[in-house]
Amino acid sequence: MIRNTAAQMADALAKGETTSVELTQAHLDRIAAVDGQVKAFLHVDSAGALAQAKDVDARRKSGEKLSPIAGVPLALKDVLAQKGVPTTAGSKILQGWLPPYDSTVVSKLKAAGVVIMGKTNMDEFAMGSSTENSGYGPTFNPWDLTRTPGGSSGGSAAAVSAFEAPLAIGSDTGGSIRQPAALTGIVGVRPTYGAVSRFGLIAYSSSLDQAGPFGRTVLDTALLHEVMAGHDAKDATSIKAPVPAVVAAAKSGDVKGMKIGVIKQLQGEGYQKGVQTRFDESLQVLASLGAEIVEVDCPSFEYALAAYYLIAPSECSSNLARFDAMRYGLRTGDVNGASAEAVMSATRDAGFGREVKRRIILGTYALSSGYYDAYYGSAQKIRTLIIQDYAKAFTRADVLVSPTAPTTAYKIGEKVDDPMAMYLGDVATIPVNLAGICGMSLPAGLADEDNLPVGFQIMAPAMQDQRLYQAGAALEAALLTKWGAPILSKAPELKGAK
């Protein structure tokens, strides 16, 4: 049952072949069996999940009209506030905090009858690309437990990949949904900036953050996308427009006549051979389906990484100032009449990890008077240039494509002491965030040299998210025919699995 797609589960629920309680319990059992090795979850809310499942079963029985994925269980990245459920954003500084309110995404999930099973591990405050920066230890890639699942939404991606949950929610500031999706062989979408409310999403970089769906298929991902998106008056940057018809697009899956642009700057040198090979093959598949492949030039992408590592730290240095021990979370050093300033300082020193401190310091410096124009100001100009590159490219192509990440999953500890090497892993995903557009990663096969999943990235203009699903579903179907079975069937069995 747990190996089915979310769409199949929803179908079985609708037909009365199973109940949400049964389905949820099966997943909780799977979590109990394998999460000791994967460590995807920071908190499993069994009682809360079963209560939600029971409630949605009752609503279904009473004949209430439910959302298409009502009763399907889900894993939630710990960056989203859920009332009464521990929410830490992967940081020790928030250990024990119980939000008194629901994020808008959680409200929408609850309203749709989606069962939230627990909170998943992540790089602290979403800062990282391997989930190794979590204050609570790393998550392990179900494909190879010595490797990282990517990050920062590594817990959510690993949970879906390990069949602990059919659906999950992540957040993507510089690739934190797409890159772990690529590294764990699943589908992940970063919606257009402003399409999903950020209210209740613990901020890393406000102008780049966006929550989005994970699934094992393009359609599953679309079903969740449609539930979580939509305008929210509580988020000033939320877009006032209808949610694009992503489910319909995922069901149609047609690329005939579609113009697909390959970004010159996001391939070749620096990309692992097996990654490039699978990417090129996927392009051929798309061409054989009737798509027109063109090459586009995005010269400013060269500076995207530098701009990102100025803008995101600058915003985070301000966003994370609120963690000061005064109202919630960790408080240390409050002894012998210590001053408020001393307590703030001691708490932040004890509560934040190395990467978070590194980015706060970087951002504080970049915003300083006298340096602002050179750093933050210049980064914003690059951002404008990247937006212009995309605008120009989208006049020649309906969607743009690239490998999602330059490499497959790397070993835990391999890059942890080399931030620059880690940052380079985000080179292909970051431009989407800087431009505020949407992007998807879906599996393109396994790299020959290491038999690990490779991600294929599709990008579309703002609020044209349906194009991702249309192209993605077409490629997915063709590759499935070619492989004969879903890619996850090739992943090794986890010990303890029934």
Next chain:
Amino acid sequence: MALPTYEEVIAKWDPVLGLEVHVELNTASKMFCSCATEFGGAPNTQTCPVCLALPGALPVVNEKAIESTILIGLALNCKIAPYSRFARKNYFYPDMPKNFQISQYDEPICFDGYVDVEIDTDEGPKQFRIEVERVHMEEDTGKSLHVGGATGRIHGADYSLLDYNRAGIPLVEIVTKIVPGTGKYAPEVAKAYVAELRDILRGLKVSDVKMEQGSLRCDANVSLKPIGSDVLGTRSETKNVNSLRSVERAIRGEMIRHAELLNDGKKVKQETRHFQEDTGLTRSGRSKEQAEDYRYFPDPDLVPVTPAASWIEELRATLPERPSLRRKRIKEEWNVPDKEMQAMINADVLDIVEATVLLGADPTKARTWWLGEISRIANDQNVAIADLAITPADVAQIVALVAKGELTDKLARQVVEGVIAREGKPAEVIEKRGIKVVSDDGALMAAIEKVCAEQADTAEKVRGGHLPAAGALIGAVMKETKGQADAAKVRELLLKHLGQG
């Protein structure tokens, strides 16, 4: 050296002012969330995830606050920016939940305006133009109460209590350009400017403008330069100036303090100073010699403010009469003497008197009631006139009853007292207290005859031409009629009765 006198200061030094006024808007909800803004709630009861800066919470701009700020800008003759942004001012302080304040930095919503004020000078009334550099929006901080320690400041306190009810209340900051050329009138010009601002804001109905509650706060920047010099001196910034009188005192005090330092060849320190209401002096606060780095940057959680030109024009059309013009008009229309006009302005009763007049009362009578009897009761009870239970409609009605002869002035005072004591509207008070003018000559004559019979000796004296003795008889008649007779009428009838009419 001794402290110089004010005359000595202005003989040598030329003051330059700069005024920053913070106004709390009276919107129903806070600047970036829907919490209530009412003053005086129990601590931390008017808070939510947004104004407590809980993780994940986001600000959303209060449209009403933007409207109010644009109105203020228009009333101060400012230009309104078609595009402005909010910025974050980053610094750590426990009363600021986010550890940054959402404000406006290099892109304020209103800029380049002016306010004209008039003051009395040795050469007669003179007008000064105060140029307004900018008007911008920001959010207020919470309040800290530092307990223990001698100074009430954070350093040395045993512990601090925090109330976030005020955190996020919309604030508008009005900043002047430097104000040169006011000479010895600097303190009065500053006071007149703040008073004019207060009146403008009140007319716009965008703020309670209560300085004592902090809904209007003034920071006064003062520096001195030698007379004739073009080089500005070092300024100090005095905070906590919470009344119009304090504005004047604080500036005068700072001018003297600066002059003393400069006369001694010492330097004025660029710093924040706190005004002490009790002594009228300022004490040193934060040093500003090293400018703090607030790391301003545009707030990425908010979108730019882009008011449509048509909306701005709609708002401009709703602007009320400018207070200075209104005062001039009222003075002429009602023919009010200078001194009385000033008294009304000082007592802050112009609005209420005008409302009474608009309800049909004679301007002089209306003014007399509000400035006289009602002001006296407010003073006795130590409350603001506006907080008394009497309305312009009540006063207008009472004035009308007196005019019709249904009340005497003395009875009218009893009715006013009754209304203020919440006994009801004038008609109810008259009814309940049994107040009635005894105008029936027959009833009066009966009382007069009775009194004259009882006090035959006194009556005889009056009959004999000793008129001052009539007072005692009139008093007795008034007593007999329970004060409901018109004393003038009693006198007339009594004297006639005793052959003196």
